[in-house]
Amino acid sequence: xxxxxxxxxLMVAVMFGSxxxxxxxxxxxxxxxxxxxxxxxxxxxxxxxxxxSVDWYTYSGYRRYHSECHVCHGPDGEGxxxxxxxxxxxxxxxxxxxxxxxxxxxxxxxxSQNNVMPAFGDNPNVSCYLDDLYVYLRARSVDAVGRVRPxxxxxxxxxxxxxxxxxxxxx
Amino acid sequence: MHKVLFAACLGxxxxxxxxxxxxxxxxxxMQQNPKDWVMPAGNYANQRYSELKQITAANVGKxxxxxxxxxxVLRGHxxxxxxxxxxMYVHTPFPNIVYALDLANENKIVWKYExxxxxxxxxxxxxxxxxxxxxxxDGKIFLHQADTTLVALDxxxxxxxxxxxxxxxxxxxxxxSAPLVVKDKVLVGISGxxxxxxxxxxxxxxxxxxxxxxxxxEGPDDQIMVDPVKTTELGKPVxxxxxxxxWQGDQWKIGGGCTWGWLxxxxxxxxxxxxxxxxxxxxxxxxPGDNKWSMTIFARNPDTGMANWVYQMTPHDEWDYxxxxxxxxxxxxxxxxxxxxxxxxxxxxxxxxxxxxxxELLVAEKYDxxxxxxxxxxxxxSSPTYGRPKVVAQYSTESGGEDHNxxxxxxxxxxxxxxxxxxxxxxxxxxxxxxxxxxxxxxxFKVSYTAGQPYVGATLSxxxxxxxxxxxNFIAWDNTTGKIAWxxxxxxxxxxxxxxxxxxxxxxxxxxxxxxxVDxxxxxELYKFKTPSGIIGxxxxxxxxxxxxxxxxxxxxxxxxxxxxxxxxxxxxxLGAVGGYAALTNYTALGGALTVFALPQ
Numbered sequence: 001x002x003x004x005x006x007x008x009x010l011m012v013a014v015m016f017g018s019x020x021x022x023x024x025x026x027x028x029x030x031x032x033x034x035x036x037x038x039x040x041x042x043x044x045x046x047x048x049x050x051x052x053s054v055d056w057y058t059y060s061g062y063r064r065y066h067s068e069c070h071v072c073h074g075p076d077g078e079g080x081x082x083x084x085x086x087x088x089x090x091x092x093x094x095x096x097x098x099x100x101x102x103x104x105x106x107x108x109x110x111x112s113q114n115n116v117m118p119a120f121g122d123n124p125n126v127s128c129y130l131d132d133l134y135v136y137l138r139a140r141s142v143d144a145v146g147r148v149r150p151x152x153x154x155x156x157x158x159x160x161x162x163x164x165x166x167x168x169x170x171x
Numbered sequence: 172m173h174k175v176l177f178a179a180c181l182g183x184x185x186x187x188x189x190x191x192x193x194x195x196x197x198x199x200x201m202q203q204n205p206k207d208w209v210m211p212a213g214n215y216a217n218q219r220y221s222e223l224k225q226i227t228a229a230n231v232g233k234x235x236x237x238x239x240x241x242x243x244v245l246r247g248h249x250x251x252x253x254x255x256x257x258x259m260y261v262h263t264p265f266p267n268i269v270y271a272l273d274l275a276n277e278n279k280i281v282w283k284y285e286x287x288x289x290x291x292x293x294x295x296x297x298x299x300x301x302x303x304x305x306x307x308x309d310g311k312i313f314l315h316q317a318d319t320t321l322v323a324l325d326x327x328x329x330x331x332x333x334x335x336x337x338x339x340x341x342x343x344x345x346x347x348s349a350p351l352v353v354k355d356k357v358l359v360g361i362s363g364x365x366x367x368x369x370x371x372x373x374x375x376x377x378x379x380x381x382x383x384x385x386x387x388x389e390g391p392d393d394q395i396m397v398d399p400v401k402t403t404e405l406g407k408p409v410x411x412x413x414x415x416x417x418w419q420g421d422q423w424k425i426g427g428g429c430t431w432g433w434l435x436x437x438x439x440x441x442x443x444x445x446x447x448x449x450x451x452x453x454x455x456x457x458x459p460g461d462n463k464w465s466m467t468i469f470a471r472n473p474d475t476g477m478a479n480w481v482y483q484m485t486p487h488d489e490w491d492y493x494x495x496x497x498x499x500x501x502x503x504x505x506x507x508x509x510x511x512x513x514x515x516x517x518x519x520x521x522x523x524x525x526x527x528x529x530x531e532l533l534v535a536e537k538y539d540x541x542x543x544x545x546x547x548x549x550x551x552x553s554s555p556t557y558g559r560p561k562v563v564a565q566y567s568t569e570s571g572g573e574d575h576n577x578x579x580x581x582x583x584x585x586x587x588x589x590x591x592x593x594x595x596x597x598x599x600x601x602x603x604x605x606x607x608x609x610x611x612x613x614x615x616f617k618v619s620y621t622a623g624q625p626y627v628g629a630t631l632s633x634x635x636x637x638x639x640x641x642x643x644n645f646i647a648w649d650n651t652t653g654k655i656a657w658x659x660x661x662x663x664x665x666x667x668x669x670x671x672x673x674x675x676x677x678x679x680x681x682x683x684x685x686x687x688x689v690d691x692x693x694x695x696e697l698y699k700f701k702t703p704s705g706i707i708g709x710x711x712x713x714x715x716x717x718x719x720x721x722x723x724x725x726x727x728x729x730x731x732x733x734x735x736x737x738x739x740x741x742x743x744x745x746l747g748a749v750g751g752y753a754a755l756t757n758y759t760a761l762g763g764a765l766t767v768f769a770l771p772q
Contacts, residue, residue, distance in 0.1 A: 063616065066630035067453075071297055071365065074737050075632060081732030081761060082246055082299065109290045114246060114265055118294035123624040149576070149612065149632060168619055 024092055028138055036157030037131070044095040045131040047139035052152055054145060056160055059153035061136025062145070064129040068120070076147040077140040082115065087140035098134055102126065128167035195354040198308055199438055201255070206714040208254040211304040211349040212592060213670075213711075216500035217435040219594035220671045221712045225719035226770060227674040231688045231697045234768045237720060238278055239703075242763035244268065247707055247728015249590070250304030250349060251668065252765065253312075254713035254722075258326070260307070261765055264728070265293060265300035265317045271329060274715045282329030288318045292340040295623065297365040299728045301347050301707075303433075303590065308352035309377055315346040315359050321375060323357075333380035337361060337373055342622045344368045351434035353443055353473040356383055360430025360445065364493065367425035367451040367626040372434075372469075374476060384476030388428025388447040388464050389414045395464060395478070396471070402478045405532060405558045409481065417461040425620055426458075427451035428465035432495030432590055437511070440528055442470045442479055444500070444513060448493035453584075454615035454628030455569040461486040466494040468515060468523075470530060480530030485519050486559060489568040490544060490613060491584035491629070492519035497592045500527060503600060505651045514650040516593055516604050518586025519560070521548065524650045532558055536653030538588075538646065539606060541581045541636040568613045568629070576614040576630075583611035583633040585730050589666070592709060593648075596671035599691050601656055602648040603677045605665035609739070610636050634739045642739065645669075645679055645687075647694060657694040663755060666731040667723070668709025678721060680706025682731055683758040686723050686766070702766045705759040707731060718769050726763035727755065 030038035030048045036056055038048040047058040054062075065077065065086075072083040079085030090098060105119035120126035126133070139145040201207060202214040205222040213219050226234065242248065244263040253260045257275040262268070266288060271281040293300055296317060306313040311332060312324045319338035322331055337359055338344030343366020350359040356374040363370060373385040386396040392412060399411040415423055429448040436443045447469065450462035466485040471478050485492050499514045505524075513527035520542030524534035535548035544567075545560040564570050571577040585607050593604040611633045618628035635642050643661035648654075667680030675691045682705040688698040705727025712721050738754035 063614065063630040066632065067616070067618070067627045068625055071625065071627070071733065072294070074733050075739075076737070078737030080299075080734075080736045081728045081755075083733075085737070105294070107290060109293075112245065114244075114290065114293055114300060116290050116293040118291070118624075120624070123621050125618045125621075125625070125627075168617075 025090060025094055025138055028142055028144070035159035036154060037159070038135070045135050047135045047144055049139070049144050054139070054150040054153045056154045056156050057132045058135050058139050058145060059150050060129060060160070061132035061134070062150055064126070064132055065136055068126050069133065077137050078147070086137050090134070090137045090141050095134060099130055102130060102133070124168050128164060195438065198352060207256065208252070208711045208713050209307055210253070210351065211250060211306065212433060212435070212497065215436040215438065217433055217497045217592065218499060218501065219592055219669060219709070220596055222673045223712055223714055223719045224672065224674040226672065226676060226721065228676050228690050228697060230770060231674070231676050233770055234688065234698050234700070234721070235771050236700070237767045237769040239767065240272065240278065240765040242268065242270070242726070242765065244726070244763045245761040246726070247299040247301045247732050248724040248726030248763045249301040249707050249729060251709040251711040251724055252722060253305060253307055254711070255307055255326070257715070260305055260312055262302055262305050262314065263763055264302050265296070267302055267314060267316045269305060269312060269314055269324065269329070271326070284314070284324055284329045286316055286320065286322065288316060289340070292318045292345060295340050295343055295366065296345045296347065297362065298730045299732055301729050303347060304349040306350040306352050306357065313350045313352065313357050315348060315350050317346055319344055319346040319361060321346070321350065321357065321359055321380070323380060335375055335380040335382070338363070338368070342366065342368060348431045349433065351436065351443070352377065353436050356473060358434055358443060358473065360432070360434070362429050362431040364427040364429040364448045364451055365625050365627055366623065367427060367620050368429060369424055369426055370429035370447065372430050372445060374473065386471060386476045386478070388430065388467070389418065389423040389426040389462070391415055396476045397478045397481070403480045403530060404482055405530065414463045417463040419459050422458050425451055425626070426462065426465065429493070430495065433497035433592060435498045435500055436473065437500055437527060440511070441472060441474070442527065443473045444468065444470050444498035444527065446494035446496060446498065446515065448495045449488050449491045452618055452626050452628035453491050454573065454618060455487060455489040456573050456615060457617060457628060462488065466492065468494065468498065468513070468525070470527065482525065482530055482532065482558065484517050484521070484523065484560070487569065490519070490580060492517065492586055494518065496588060496590065499593060499595050499602065501595055501597070503651060505533065512650065514595070514602060516588045518582070518589065519545070520582045520587035521545070521560070522648055522650065522653060524653070534650065534653040538604060538648055538655065539582065539608060539644065541608065541610070542587060543579070543581045568615050573616050574614065576612050578612045579610060579637070580613055581610040581636055582607060583609040584613070584631055585609065585633070585664070585734065589730060591666050591707070592668040594669040594671040594677065596677070596691055598673060598675070600649070601691070602650055603669040603671055603679070603691070604646050604648050605667055605669055605679055606644045606646055607664040608635060608639065608641060608643050609633050609664060633734060642735070645689070645694070659689065659694050659696070663735060664731055666707040666729060670710035670712060670721070672712060678710040680708065680710060680723055682706065682727060682735065682755055684725055684727070686710065686768070700768070703764045704762040705731070705755065718772070721768040722765060724763065724765055727759050727761060731755070
């Protein structure tokens with residue numbers, strides 16, 4: 001019984017691992033625009049760059065990334081001496097997996113590594129901007145947005161302001 | 172004869188007993204022995220100077236590697252080892268291993284201490300899992316672990332004698348700093364400025380680990396341990412509620428002001444000195460007021476914890492210019508007068524010289540000419556803004572406001588200098604300062620506080636000053652005039668603590684991994700050797716068996732490993748920045764190792 005559950009656990013781990021690697025985010029081309037927020041053909045959030053101007057969410061993701069993520073993952077999703085380059089991480093991670101890791105964190109602690117990502121699910125500075133972070137990193141992964149601050153961006157859509165106010169608990 | 176001998180022995184025993192009872196006397200004596208390196212900065216004055224002079228400007232070019240030691244840990248290695256007699260004590264970043272090596276017996280590992288810590292503390296540590304070293308006193312080694320446990324180990328066996336928790340990692344408090352033992356107390360600060368911790372310096376009883384006093388950086392007068400009448404700033408009493416009236420509501424409770432830098436001590440004046448860090452959050456709009464006593468130099472009585480004087484360098488910080496850098500104590504002539512000085516190279520780019528007895532401000536000058544956020548400190552004693560820096564509106568992220576990107580601010584948030592300590596040579600009367608030469612764009616925005624979660628509130632990007640392609644300088648500084656004596660360019664920020672010696676040589680490490688020896692008078696490079704990894708540790712020297720050794724920890728990481736790993740970006744160049752914006756990852760990789768040098772025999 002005990003060995004069976006071990007094998008089962010291992011299989012789940014293997015499947016999970018291969019799932020994570022096999023399923024990249026797919027074609028990032030935006031096919032739909034809902035109140036200034038763009039989606040790909042799978043219905044997942046994506047970026048939109050028009051004449052050098054990025055959509056609001058990608059710009060917001062740039063800002064949130066450089067407040068919350070870059071103290072470990074380095075500037076511009078490029079990685080640090082110990083934390084992975086997220087612009088590459090999202091290449092092999094689908095939207096659902098990305099949300100899961102940011103919300104729940106992950107641990108990689110062994111003889112040679114001491115890498116721990118905290119769970120950000122309870123941190124409104126991150127959890128209210130998960131899609132923003134995702135589309136920014138997705139744009140970085142295909143170099144649709146460069147290493148510098150996006151020079152131009154769309155205005156903040158009213159829908160973004162409403163979602164932010166309600167998520168951040170602003171009255 | 173017999174009786175005389177007996178009496179002498181008795182005297183020795185009595186002296187030993189007294190020494191054990193008061194670690195201060197023991198340490199004051201030990202720090203004067205140049206063969207040892209008994210505290211993290213070499214001596215209580217934090218001078219990082221050694222009287223050893225077997226290695227000189229004339230022969231340092233012949234230096235060779237004598238032996239090496241791998242720490243078995245990969246992340247950023249700050250600080251440096253202690254040497255006491257035949258024993259060397261080497262510490263590591265998380266998991267905070269301490270090795271005791273026998274220098275007289277093939278550097279054999281005599282004992283190893285490895286604490287069990289909850290790995291959940293790792294992501295709570297801003298900027299890598301660094302640790303800046305251990306302290307020694309009374310036959311014990313004191314380690315401040317990542318999870319804020321302060322532990323006393325038997326220096327001979329590594330056995331735990333006592334341990335105490337200094338903070339709560341669940342709320343963002345972590346341990347990275349080296350303790351300092353003063354008299355019968357172990358003093359230690361705490362990290363967590365990016366998590367809204369109300370930070371403090373705490374004194375624990377050397378024998379038992381019992382807390383004796385705790386002084387917060389912000390809060391009511393009893394918590395910050397200031398006397399409204401007796402504690403002064405720039406010669407005037409600070410007055411009642413000096414801290415809480417500079418914060419809105421209860422914001423001081425999550426106010427930061429962390430104390431992760433170095434402590435120093437003047438036994439004659441009986442004062443300890445340290446600086447406090449940034450007020451939380453990085454968004455200045457969200458915390459109106461001067462936010463006292465963040466960004467402050469403190470002088471405290473080590474017995475009682477009460478503050479003698481304070482000086483806030485950067486009121487209402489708008490750039491994350493932590494004031495934690497070391498206070499270096501020196502006795503020098505200034506204006507024809509013998510003075511007890513305190514010299515401090517702040518993150519904000521100003522080199523300060525104060526009278527350490529009174530807190531009088533004597534010099535405040537830029538130690539990188541590119542510093543632009545301020546036009547200087549008001550030195551007019553009769554001015555209402557005496558002692559305050561004059562902020563240039565263009566670079567004020569407060570006046571820019573939330574969601575406005577203030578561009579071209581120099582220095583960047585990592586400061587013209589960070590924790591990497593400078594050295595002072597009483598021979599040349601110069602300070603040797605490892606510096607960053609980096610500017611930034613800074614955009615504050617609103618954030619909400621959640622206990623144990625990052626509380627940052629600003630987006631920033633960093634790059635070398637316009638027109639320059641190097642990101643660091645190693646400089647010699649005259650603290651009495653506030654002028655740079657000489658300056659050596661470095662491709663990357665210099666993130667290693669310096670060492671000055673009586674041999675007329677100054678040592679420091681670079682992020683590429685070089686240890687460099689330069690002439691103390693001219694800065695001329697005399698020797699370099701590339702160690703296994705980038706150096707963010709501090710250079711140490713000691714004597715063993717008649718030979719002088721130079722030791723340094725390699726192991727790239729820390730803030731530098733985050734900010735520079737992929738290289739900086741040139742905001743004007745667009746994509747494909749090259750040259751001075753090189754990635755550190757092209758030069759070095761992770762790996763903790765101690766490299767020890769000596770002259771050939």
